[in-house]
Amino acid sequence: MNVLEFSNVHRAYDRGVDVLHGVSFAVGRGEVVGLLGKNGAGKTTLIRIAMGMLSTGEGSVSVFGVDPRVEPVAVKSRIGYVSEDQVLPPFLTVREIVSIHRGLFPTWDDPMAEDLLQGFSLDAGAKIGKLSKGQARQVALLCAVAHRPELLLLDEPAGGLDPAARREFLETSIRLLNEAGSTILFSSHYMTDVERMAERVVMVHEGELLIDKSLDDLREHHCVALVPRENGASAEKLRTIEGCLGVRERSDALHAVFALAPDGAIPLIQTGLGVDGVNCRSVGLEEMFIELAGGQS
């Protein structure tokens, strides 16, 4: 059964700007999915819809098989949520915040909470208002994971954290995966984190689903072709070639993403354009993201 399922989700904000135009994807139990997209692509909106914080226009969302707007308490008690703009009460101490969460969740794991306090080197007596941005985020993460949620929704959780704190955060999420088999959906601009954590990548672009593929598939069966702008090579022609997912126009060359391994793409491009000198290579997620996001017409 799917833990989380978006079906044809639409969402428009009051000012009439469409944020999501029919997004569908599902996340299975124990899966770790990275949610990618440029700023404003609709990632936060999707996560808030899953939390029941926003309603969908057309379409539906189901979490553990139910609508989070219909059974908010039942759903939220099984979810851990961290977002970039989450605000914890500044006048409470770390200890008090932890104790409030402990009371809310019957599944609270004290040893885990203690471990995390130490791992993050957090002073339990410090007031939230006195903590750095990174430390406050770590408190939020601790509260999100120490009840061993079945589903972890992380909205740009590592934004503003230094590399050491980010790694600590990542390791905590991996620990939760290992110990509780949790399902994780997280949005991030840190492609290294996505590459370490995620098995699958969902990319949204201007409110639509652009890619929903396993990371291994993206690396093994996708490539970026660099085509010189000569001999009549054009973005239009490239887009008609089988397997082309997008073309980014640069001053000297065209960069095209193909859903094919380099060996498979080269002959198709050479035949399609009637040119030689096509260079195709497998790329990491960061380059793939830039090419895909910049290559949509």
Added chain:
Amino acid sequence: MLIVVDPHSGVPVYRQLMDQIRFHVASGLLKPGDELPSTRALSAELGVNPMTISKAYSFLERDGLVERRPGKPLIVSGASVDDVQTRKLTQLEDSLAPTVTVVRQLGISDEEALSMFRQMLGAGEGSDEGKDER
């Protein structure tokens, strides 16, 4: 275990793991009967998804390089002397494959490529001898 992961690489992480474990077995760093770290332990150590580790382990098991025993750590399979030699050669073949691609892409003739390879092998030998003399 000596394993490093480069998440930015175009090579999937599970393949990086497989390649490095294969290399360690071929080089003799990992010997038949040696235990591999558990999926959990390696995932925590490298900071990668445990599914990635188990994917690499499953493929290595399929290839007969490691053995799974119920409730116990994975071990490196026993291998005959012939297997060891085959593994070394397979390892070399994998390393040379990208070079062959470069040779073809640049239009270098087989003779030129072979002569350079011989020359480089010869150069390596020469420097080893130099060290021995000192």
